[in-house]
Amino acid sequence: MTDFAEIWSYLSRGPLLWLTATLATYAIGDACARWANRAPLVNPVLIAVALLAPLLWLTGTPYATYFEGAQFVHFxxxxxxxxxxxxxxxxxPRIRRAALPMLAALVAGSVTSAVSVLAIAKAxxxxxxxxxxxxPKAATAPVAIGISERLGxxxxxxxxxxxxxxAIGAVxxxxxxxxxxxxxxxxxxFSVGVAAHGIGTARALQVNSTAGAFAGLGMALNAVLTALIAPLILRLFL
Amino acid sequence: MIHALLAILLCQLAGEATVRALGLPLPGPVLGMVLMVLALRLSHRLMALVTPLARGLLANMSLLFVPAGVGVVGHAAILGAQGGPLFLALLGSTVLAIAVGALTFAAVARLTGNRDD
Structure with missing residues (x-):
């Protein structure tokens, strides 16, 4: 019989183990959320991360090794x-009719988000x-990462x-x-999509389909607006 | 399902390529989404083809943020030292942004007589 250490060293090198762990912890998180009637605080993403992070730490697995498996989900x-x-x-048709309120809420939400996070952090x-x-923290991850790089x-x-x-937005x-x-x-x-991007949108989709559609739009529009205004607002605080 | 996935990936690929080629300040998938909206408006067949897969993906959207979320393990040091202020800044600004955004939307909708029905 092969001993545990050998099986572990084999499995821990391939993507199978951590891909399975990602799906399993999320399934646990989602089961908890369903059991709690989708109460906002019981967020499946937070539960999955809270289970996986100590698991990586306990097994001494580097994030890069974990990501080799998880990249299929990330993709x-x-x-x-x-x-x-x-x-x-x-x-x-409803989105077209709501163009004016959306534009106002986009600018108000996006500017409030960037100004207030910098003001509090500076304080x-x-x-x-x-x-x-x-x-750039309110923008969706790929955009925010690009902006952050450019800003130093x-x-x-x-x-x-x-x-x-x-996660805060979803909660x-x-x-x-x-x-x-x-x-x-x-x-x-819409306001949740602007302030809390994809995780907020995922939550909105679970609550109401209209809210989900407007959240997705808010996220997309704020990805563009944040790329334009984050450098300008940051300059005010440096 | 393969055709639906192909249609989605083609939109993403076109979005990524266009963004790179023109140096646009937005992520490729966001432009890909705009392209998909245009394509869905043009073709009802495409709509019927893509709908089941897209619904399945959207229903499990939260899952897709888990791998990036686990990235938190790489920043334990800074989160330990500055975690409190960082969290309060994120909490305060997110609450303010949601409140201001939603109230602005509702106020402008009322002013312009824009109702949802």
């Missing part, structure tokens, strides 16, 4: 972005490289900031918007 971020065309198409005395890392931030830390932002959106007594699903979805 689908592109195709899922293309898939957002479907809810957009189905809601095109805590964080340095210029961390400010550059934070400035840390791209990989920006990716983490983007994810935490998305706070429902209670916050209920508190504000906003019932318009277009306003609710």
């Amino acid at each position: 689908l971020l592109g195709p899922v972005t293309i898939s957002l065309a479907l809810p957009l198409c189905e809601n095109l 805590f005395g964080l340095g210029p490289d961390l400010l550059a890392t934070l400035a 931030g840390s791209p990989t830390l920006t990716a983490v900031m983007v994810l935490i932002t998305g 706070v959106a429902t209670p916050l918007l209920n508190l504000l007594r906003l019932k318009d699903w277009r306003a609710r979805g």
Whole structure:
């Protein structure tokens, strides 16, 4: 019989183990979310990360090794972005009618996001490289990483900031918007897409299909706007 | 399913190539999404072809953020030292951005008599 160490050393070299672990931890996270009736705080992404991170640490697995397996899941971020065309198409007439409120909410949400994150970080005395890392945090990960690089931030830390932002957005959106007594699903979805990109959009899609379509649009528009305004706003804080 | 996947990948490829070629400041998949919207408007057959796969992907969108999220392990040092301020900055700005964005949308919709029906 082959001993455990040998099997482990074989499995830990290929992509199979960590791809399976990614799907398994997410399945656990999703089961928890369903069991909690999709309560905002029980977020499947957070649960999966909270299970995987200590697992990597305990087994001494470097992130690069983990990513070799997980890249197959990561790759689908592109195709899922293309898939957002479907809810957009189905809601095109409503989106066209809402052009004015959307444009106003896009500018207001995007500027508020970048200005407030930099103002709070600066008040805590964080340095210029961390400010550059934070400035694009509301944009979807691939865009934010590109912007961070250009501004002199840390791209990989920006990716983490983007994810935490998305998770915060997914958790706070429902209670916050209920508190504000906003019932318009277009306003609710769009603002979450602008402030919390894909993770916010994923949450919006689970709550309401109109909110999901407008969230996807908010995410796409803010990816473009953040690329344009983040450098300008950062300059105000340096 | 292969044809649906092919259609999606072709849009992504066209988006990536165009963004690189023209040096546009947006991610390739976002332009790919715009191309897919145009294509879906032109062809009902394409819509019927792509719908099941796209719905499946969208239903599991959260899963796709897990690999990048695990990247948090590489930044344990800085998150340990500056984690508090960083988290508060992200929390404060995300709450403000959602509130300001949603209230602006609702206010402008009311001012312009724009109702959803």
